[in-house]
Amino acid sequence: MTTDKMTPQQGYDHYTRAENQEPQGPARRRSQLTEVVPVRFAPETLEAVRGRADADDRSVSAWIRRAVEHELSQQTG
Numbered sequence: 001m002t003t004d005k006m007t008p009q010q011g012y013d014h015y016t017r018a019e020n021q022e023p024q025g026p027a028r029r030r031s032q033l034t035e036v037v038p039v040r041f042a043p044e045t046l047e048a049v050r051g052r053a054d055a056d057d058r059s060v061s062a063w064i065r066r067a068v069e070h071e072l073s074q075q076t077g
Helices: 008-016 043-055 060-074
Strands: none
Touching: 043 060
């Protein structure tokens, strides 16, 4: 598989082949998430977030978590 983005159909076709269904590398554990926090965004903000998340190949939730963690790391005591 290449690092180029696949269309949904190309991804489906790729992963229907048995040789492409074997896990690669060591298992990765996600950090333990403890609580769901509902957040509302203006439509234009959410659209921008979706675009940024897609460009980073992340889910919207993962992108927002990373943005919040980045912001918190920038805060000084």
